[in-house]
Amino acid sequence: MEGRRWQMDAAAMIFGLLHGAFLFQLATSQSFIGVNYGTIADNLSPAASTASLLTSTSIGKLRLYEPQQDLVAALAGSNISILLGVPNSDVPSLAASPAAAASWAAANIPTMVSVSAISVVNELLNSGDPTLGPQLLPAMQNLLAALPAGSTTKISTVHSMAVLAASDPPSSGAFHMDLAGSLDPALDFLRQNGSPFMINPYFAYASDTRDETLAFCLFQPNPGRVDAGSGLNYMNMFDAQLDAVRAALDGKGYAGVDIVIAETGWPYRGDADEAGATPDNARAYNGNLVAHLRSQVGTPRTPGRSVDTYLFALYDEDLKPGPVSERSFGLYQADLTANYDIGLAKGSASPSTSGQIGVTATPAQAAPQAGRGATPAGYCVTTSTVPGNTQQVQQQSSSCYVPGTAASPKGDAGVLLLVLFGALLGLAMVAESR
DSSP: OHHHHHHHHHHHHHHHHHHHHHHHHHHSOEEEEEEEEOOOOSOOOOHHHHHHHHHTBSEEEEEESSOOHHHHHHTTTSSOEEEEEEOGGGHHHHHHOHHHHHHHHHHHSOSSSOEEEEEEEESGGGSSOTTTGGGHHHHHHHHHHHSOTTOOOEEEEEEEGGGEEEOSSGGGOEEOGGGHHHHHHHHHHHHHHTOOEEEEOOOOOOOOOOTHHHHHHTTOOOOOEEOTTTOOEEOOHHHHHHHHHHHHHHHTTOTTOOEEEEEEOOOSOOOTTOTTOOHHHHHHHHHHHHHHHHHTOBOSSSBTOOOOEEESOSBOOTTOOSSGGGGOOOSBOTTSOBSSOOSOBTTOOOTTTTSOOOOOOOOSOOOOSSOOSOOOTTEEEEESSOTTOOSOOOOOEEEEEOOOOOSOOOOHHHHHHHHHHHHHHHHHHHHHHO
């Protein structure tokens, strides 16, 4: 009798601990969820207001495309870490002079907040400036040497999916051979220094007669797609693109290099020919992505392995050129009100943790993300001119695999309940044996 009473007390204690851990996770920043802060706008909220907004959410990381001293100062004392960008214009001096790198580091790397990584520009290898590629590695090396002793900040760079020559199916993922001269030394640097490979996996939703096309873009129920090379079944495009990058890294011997998703998002409005750009679809993609990340289920190739992901973007950038969609990626408006709710507020679970967020039933005929023009059915397009670029760059495109989407991305609550069930089952088995 005493043994069974002990089992019941232990079960109650475990339930209380798990419930408390669940509430604590919702009430605190989540390190794997980040957001991009673009500045091609004339109506951005003051730094103090932006910092207050960020700290009211579960966002744990902020990506800056260039140093933002006022915003960083406003975030002092918070648990939000910074992914700090180095503008293209600074690369030549950083590559040429260790002293210049030391000066840049002293002037721009903040000490009042954590800097998880420094990205030496955005999509440099596809920038259209052939002189920058050879300068990437020396700039990274000089910045690394300029870090304070004992610093945990990683030095890396952000690529577009255009660096992949193949990604359909994901197991065939491979880098363009003509980029090897600049890319391989950078990959060696990442492996040697424990730095992540950062990439912007934008994709375009275009004309496709199949009903499930939009669904697999938005993590909605669909039949799924089997990778004939690996036998793995893919239920969403995000996982397929991530695993294509993983396959490319593994194929070159960089299995130990982690991946960071530096940008991904969906516009909530667009031009007349951008049918997929709606508030419902933007909420579905971002909300279901957040739920997918929180579940920590990983991908078919790397199950149970979470990936740091930066949503694009915190605010709209009203001065960006191009179609309406380019100015409509913001999660929040300049007055700090949400364009739609994806469960980022502290203390709230994602709206999709108990099921997928719905989609807007619109004709599948437009590209709501960064791609341009029509694409073959079932494929996606990645370009170097994607949201987040602060420079005008030469457009480069490549086709990539579009798999099915997540049939049931589970949220934190589901994962914790499974853990709880396992713990209680174990206790019951012990009790039964006594």
